[in-house]
Amino acid sequence: MGAPTGAGTYEELATIYRRAGFTRFSRALAVRLPELFDRFGRRPRRICDLACGTGDAAIQLAREGYDVTGIDISARMLAEARALGASAGVRVEWLQADARDFVLQRQVDAVTCMFDALNYLLTAEELGSAFKCVHDCLRPGGLFVFDMNTRAGLAEEWGTSERIETPDDDIFVAWQSTHDHETDVNTLVLTAFVRQGDGLYRQIREVHRERAYPLAEITQLLDQAGLDILLVGDLQLQPLARDSGRFLCVAERPEG
């Protein structure tokens, strides 16, 4: 297994993750999930949001009436999730666990994994282990909905520097990334300045690594884990283009 993500990632960043706008993607995807479930004639009741981060999507789903478990490897991200859930008065079961090696007490009807969390698994063995855990925690007929960055996304779209400033000037985030074309691993160095109560800025620095996998390899790993692909497309569910930076996949644990 590669170095766990806890080694310097999603630690201090957890404290600004939401305010810096990083939950927008999963909140928008969570809104679309009921329609996506409908499209496949499913009415899930129990959902596991894998690599749930600060729990925003999990909480949104719980508000919709789903029975939700949120799993993440980062204690700091989960602390943010717990706090948000408590202040929203929403019940979600939070579990600190590794996507590569987790079990649930009760099987669920759907597993979601949003905002390229699976790209953090840096070997095919790790990704395959995560798919196997997902398979085992899904009831037969259950759905697995996830998105990942493609090679075009990581090698081309990410190959630049970017920055975010919050409107109140309380947070500045900048990052720069480099893609290793041999390993398909992208290394992103993120620096943030966060204004404290005394007006001074505290600096955060984290290194994030994501790996791109060819779709054929992902398909094979899903198949080996016993999951059948129902749909792969871009975020609008249209066929993937060569330059699509991200794909959305719906897979199923077949009945029987």
Ligand SMILES: C[S@@+](CC[C@H](N)C(=O)[O-])C[C@H]1O[C@@H](n2cnc3c(N)ncnc32)[C@H](O)[C@@H]1O
């Ligand atoms: C880009 S964030 C996405 C968080 C959330 N899904 C969202 O959309 O905001 C990636 C998340 O994956 C989690 N993560 C990375 N590796 C993991 C692993 N091996 N097991 C569980 N969670 C992991 C990180 O802690 C982080 O919260």
